[in-house]
Amino acid sequence: MVRASGIELFDADGRRYLDAVSGIYVANIGYGLGEIGEAMARQAAQVPFVYAGDFATEAETTLAERVVALAPDGLAKAYFTSGGSEANEVAFKIARRYQRAGGNESRWRIASRWQSYHGATMATLAASGKVSRRRDFLPYMLDFPKLPAVSLYRAPLGLTAQAYGEEQVREVERRLIQEDPASIAAIIIEPVTGAGSGALVPPPGYIRGLRALCDRHDILLIADEVVTGFGRTGAAFASSNLEALPDIITFGKGVAAGYAPLAGVLISSKVIERLERAAPSSLFTGYTYSGHAVSCAAGLAVLDYLDRHDLIAQVRKRESAFLARAQAAFGRHQLVGDIRGKGALMGIEFVADRESRAPLDPALGFHRRVVEAARGLGLLVRGEAGVVDGVSGDHVLVAPAFNATEAELDEIFAMLAVAIEQAARSLH
Incomplete structure (x- = not known):
């Protein structure tokens, strides 16, 4: 092109x-949109790069504040990566550190749904449920449990949407018990599915039931909003319209709208408090381009454009x-x-x-x-x-x-x- x-x-x-x-x-x-490129050029001329492990830029801190302000209640801190796969990897690391900080050494596995897609790295591919994408890399796939995909269109005939949602929650619980809940650090879902299964919306009662299961078994709930974040479903985050809120939200794609590589993770107060009690530096996981100043400037300009229009x-x-x-x-x-x-x-x-x-x-x-x-x-x-x-x-x-x-x-x-x-x- x-x-x-x-x-x-x-x-x-x-x-x-x-x-x-x-x-x-x-x-x-x-x-x-020239205004996005102009904002990036101004940042590049001012401070194009600092390593996020050592310093922050105004662009990064301002964008973090604005993203948190858009997020559902309880999501208190943002961390930036350069892509959605990285964001989900960070979420997995946070989930593991959260469990270790709570004395749950056995909890490391990430449960996810069949037909889901969560990224192209080995850990995120292991958490993805797309058979075709996993096939060539099966020897590398971690033992992450798979939960049933949920499709109202394919619910048994005669079953109401509410009854189907409740039945799917029971099926998730059966699967968790089979896999041993004490081995699971987090469940990751797409609030509205993306490429893997074509915009499936969860049935009533499903997310609320999933949240209750996670709370009962001390499992974190991660919402993968790499596709849905920043307006795709008509809300800043699709999680805002769910029956219950996640502990972690990952985002990407729309935050800089293709003008620069940018993604990130939103972390709840509950998770932050446990991690900070255990080790104040345990949230940080280093990527060279984490919080890249020019990408964050693009993100700010995109949010300005979304607001203005x-x-x-x-x-x-x-x-x-x-x-x-x-x-x-x-x-x-x-x-x-x-x-x-x-x-x-x-x-x-x-x-x-x-x-x-x-x-x-x-x-x-x-x-x-x-x-x-x-x-x-x-x-x-x-x-x-x-x-x-x-x-x-x-x-x-x-x-x-x-x-x-x-x-x-x-x-x-x-x-x-x-x-x-x-x-x-x-x-x-």
Whole structure:
């Protein structure tokens, strides 16, 4: 790509692409905003870098204060990394140190859900539940327990959403008991799932029940908000709208909106107090670019832009119309089973049969057909397989920039409808 503006990308041949997934759920305020680059340049000219283990910059401390102010109550301290995988690694380290500080030496494992995605490092990949991403690295995978994926669309017929959520909590408890709760330091979940399973929203009672289980067994609850943080679901953090709050939140992507590498961790007062009693320096874990001044300046400029244009509130207000556009464009297509999501994060799950909800044969690679057809039309979406059981079940995600125009949203869904039909015809 040689040029980008708004939600448009242009390649060296002059071809235009409409970006319906914000790069990879990152470019939440679109491309080409000169004011973000100008803020970064000013910081680079002033103090481009100090090692966070020795010093802080005004950009870092100010951004930390603003991120904490946006966070749910009880999240009291922020620590910055350069990417979401690093942020989740830091969260795991904090969970381990928290347990050791409480005398729980046996607690080191991180429980997570099948079909989840938490990063590309070895520990975060071990915590991820994507079979396809783990396959080549199984010899390196730590023994992290896997909990059931939760999908209201695939709940047993006749079961209410509330009953399904409560049943899933009981299943988590059964699994924890099998694995020995005394070995588990934390459970990590995505409040609304991202790439791994396509914008699944938790059923009522599920998060509240999960929180109660964690409290009962002295297990920390980590919310991976690398995708959802900073407005993607219509709130600064999706955790703000949950039935219960996590002990740690990880974030990334949207905090600097693709203008610089930046991510981080929010830590609760409960965790900080135990760690500081044990060893005042135990929160720090060193990365060369932790709290990088230029990246933090980008983060501040992005937060300023979000505030000035009231974009998070706009995401919330547009949610119903966003889903309605998709329903109108392709909701009745014979291969579209479910259209779901929150805010400006939408998943479209495909099925072989709408009545039985049977998935398509994974050998068909239907999600790839949709993505390729869309790209051929000049539309960028992302898709994956395995939403049902790690192998079967195709979905695509739509996650445009928050400031996409109404005309651009109309174009996105019109083009995606054509791409789905083209992919369907390619099966015959």
